[in-house]
Amino acid sequence: MLARIALRDDEVERLTGQLSAIVDNIAKVSEVATPDVPATSHPIPLENVFRPDVVGQMLTVEQVLQNAPDATDDRFKVTAILGEEQ
Amino acid sequence: MSDITRLTAADLAARLAAGELSSVEATRAHLERIAAVDGDVHAFLHVSDHALDVAADIDRRRAAGEQLGALAGVPLAIKDVLVTTDMPSTSGSKILEGFISPYDATVVARSRAAGLVPLGKTNMDEFAMGSSTEYSAYGPTHNPWDLERIPGGSGGGSAAAVAAFEAPLALGSDTGGSIRQPAHVTGTVGMKPTYGAVSRYGAIALASSLDQVGPVSRTVLDSALLHDVIGGHDPNDATSLEDPWPSFAAAAREGATGEVLKGLKVGVIRELPDTGFQPGVAASFRASLALLEAHGAEIVEISAPHFEYGVAAYYLILPAEASSNLAKFDSVRFGLRVDVPGGTVEDVMARSREVGFGDEVKRRIILGTYALSAGYYDAYYGSAQKVRTLIQRDFDDAFAQVDVIATPSAPTTAFRLGEKVDDPIQMYLNDVTTIPVNLAGVPGISIPSGLAEEDGLPVGIQFVAPARHDARLYRVGAALEALLVDEWGGPLLDRAPRLGGNL
Numbered sequence: 001m002l003a004r005i006a007l008r009d010d011e012v013e014r015l016t017g018q019l020s021a022i023v024d025n026i027a028k029v030s031e032v033a034t035p036d037v038p039a040t041s042h043p044i045p046l047e048n049v050f051r052p053d054v055v056g057q058m059l060t061v062e063q064v065l066q067n068a069p070d071a072t073d074d075r076f077k078v079t080a081i082l083g084e085e086q
Numbered sequence: 087m088s089d090i091t092r093l094t095a096a097d098l099a100a101r102l103a104a105g106e107l108s109s110v111e112a113t114r115a116h117l118e119r120i121a122a123v124d125g126d127v128h129a130f131l132h133v134s135d136h137a138l139d140v141a142a143d144i145d146r147r148r149a150a151g152e153q154l155g156a157l158a159g160v161p162l163a164i165k166d167v168l169v170t171t172d173m174p175s176t177s178g179s180k181i182l183e184g185f186i187s188p189y190d191a192t193v194v195a196r197s198r199a200a201g202l203v204p205l206g207k208t209n210m211d212e213f214a215m216g217s218s219t220e221y222s223a224y225g226p227t228h229n230p231w232d233l234e235r236i237p238g239g240s241g242g243g244s245a246a247a248v249a250a251f252e253a254p255l256a257l258g259s260d261t262g263g264s265i266r267q268p269a270h271v272t273g274t275v276g277m278k279p280t281y282g283a284v285s286r287y288g289a290i291a292l293a294s295s296l297d298q299v300g301p302v303s304r305t306v307l308d309s310a311l312l313h314d315v316i317g318g319h320d321p322n323d324a325t326s327l328e329d330p331w332p333s334f335a336a337a338a339r340e341g342a343t344g345e346v347l348k349g350l351k352v353g354v355i356r357e358l359p360d361t362g363f364q365p366g367v368a369a370s371f372r373a374s375l376a377l378l379e380a381h382g383a384e385i386v387e388i389s390a391p392h393f394e395y396g397v398a399a400y401y402l403i404l405p406a407e408a409s410s411n412l413a414k415f416d417s418v419r420f421g422l423r424v425d426v427p428g429g430t431v432e433d434v435m436a437r438s439r440e441v442g443f444g445d446e447v448k449r450r451i452i453l454g455t456y457a458l459s460a461g462y463y464d465a466y467y468g469s470a471q472k473v474r475t476l477i478q479r480d481f482d483d484a485f486a487q488v489d490v491i492a493t494p495s496a497p498t499t500a501f502r503l504g505e506k507v508d509d510p511i512q513m514y515l516n517d518v519t520t521i522p523v524n525l526a527g528v529p530g531i532s533i534p535s536g537l538a539e540e541d542g543l544p545v546g547i548q549f550v551a552p553a554r555h556d557a558r559l560y561r562v563g564a565a566l567e568a569l570l571v572d573e574w575g576g577p578l579l580d581r582a583p584r585l586g587g588n589l
Contacts, residue, residue, distance in 0.1 A: 027398075044327065
C-alpha cells in the first residue's frame, strides 16, 4: 500500500467509513474544474530560485546521526532490505 | 508580579528599555504563571529550563549599553512545529517524541537574535492537522475562556498561551486557518502573512504550498512587532519572497489613529450566508461592519462564487502534499522505530507509522496517496488545483473593487472538547472562511470582534488583503481594535474568567 501504514482490522473499518464520506464531500471540485481552467500548484509563482554554488553551513556526521533510531560506523542502520521470498 | 503577565509585548518592551523592569523579572513572572495555570490549560508541551539564563544574558547586554532590538527581553512561546536546538520539537506527534533538531528554524533564530526569550514549545494538533488540538498525541489544550472547550487548532497551544497570559507573544503556523481560527475562539490576534513573506525553513512541513508561519498575540501592534522580527527573505526557503517589507509596527501604530478607515472599501462576500454561521458570530460581525462604516469605511458587497469549493479543494491538495511530506517519517534517520522481529525495513516502516501516527494523520496520508494515485490524479488533485485558480480569480476580481475583504474568522464560537473529534467533515468546516486565503496565498488577520450573545464566548473578524499588502491588515486591524477596545472600555480578554485562582 502506498501510504506505508500498517492498519488493524478495526482501524480499517473505522477509517474506510470516514474516508468514503470525505471523498464524497471533496468530489465536488470536479463540478467547476472545466478543461479551460489552468491548474495552480503554487500561490505565488517564482522562477529560477538559485543560490550561489558555494558550500554552506553543513551539519556534522554526529549532528545528522543524533536522532537516528540506530546507527553504526557513522551510518544509519536498518533491518534487512529484502525479505526471504524476495 | 502577576500584573507583568498582563502587559502587552509593546508595553513590556518599553518598560524593559526604560530599565523599569528586567527581562529576568518578566521571564520569571511568565514561568510562574505557566506553573500556576498550565496544569489546567495545557498550552505547553515543554517549558524551557534555561529561559532565565537567556533573560539574564539580555539584561547583562542591556546594562553594558548594547543596542538591542525592540522586543529584546520579551518572552516568547514557540509552536512545536518549529524546530529548536535547545528544546524538543515533536509537531504534536508520538513519532517525533524527544526529537532534538540540530538546527533552529529561521524564525526561531531571528527571534533569538532579536533578544526574545523562548519560554517553551506549545501544543498543537499532530503535524498541524486539525482545528481543536484534540488530535495532539499529548492531549488537548483547553480554552482559557472555558476549560471544557477547544482552543482552536492546530495552533491552540500558542493561542491559549497568550490568552491565558502565559506568554505575551507566540509563533504559529497557518496552513488552512491554524493561526486565525484559534485566535477567533480565544479572543486573541493571529496573522497569516502573504505566502513566502516569512521563512518556512525549520517549520516541519504539512502542505508546502499552503504553510505559512506568523505571529500570535493579544494586540495587533504586538503581532506587527513580532512580524517585523521574523519576516523577510531567507535563502534557505526557496519559496521565500525577496520583496522589501515596510515596518508592520509602524503600520499598526498609524492604523490605530483610525485615519485609514476614511474611504476604506471593505468587501463582504455575498455567497457567505449568515445562515451558515452561529447567530452570535454573525451579529458580532455585522456590528463590527457597522462600526467601520460609522467611522468612514464603505461596505461593498462582492462575489466570490468559488469559495464554496475551497474546503473540498483544500482537502485534496493538503493530504496530497502531506502524504509526500510525511513520507520522511520512515524510522530510518529520525523518529520512532518499532522493532518487528525478522521483519524487513519495509515491515518496520509500516509498523512504526502505524504506532507513531494518530488517526487524523493516517486519514490524510491515505487520502493523499489515493488522490495522487494513477487514474485518480486528474479527477481529484488536478481538479483541486483548478479550483485554486478559480479562487485566486475571485480574489483578483474582489480586490479590483475593494481594499480589504472582511469575513467572520470561523462559523462558530469554541465548541466543547470531544464534540467533533470523530466527525472529520464537521471538523473541516471550521476553516471555511480561512482556507480560501491559504489557497490563494494572500494575507489574513483575525482580531477579536466581541462576544457571542448566546454563549458569551469570543468571536473574531478576519480581514484579507491582496498578496504583499500585509501592512494594510495591520493598519485596518489596529483601527478596528482601537474602536472596539474603546467601546468595551478595555481589552476583551479582561472579561475572560480568572484562571488558577491568582490575580
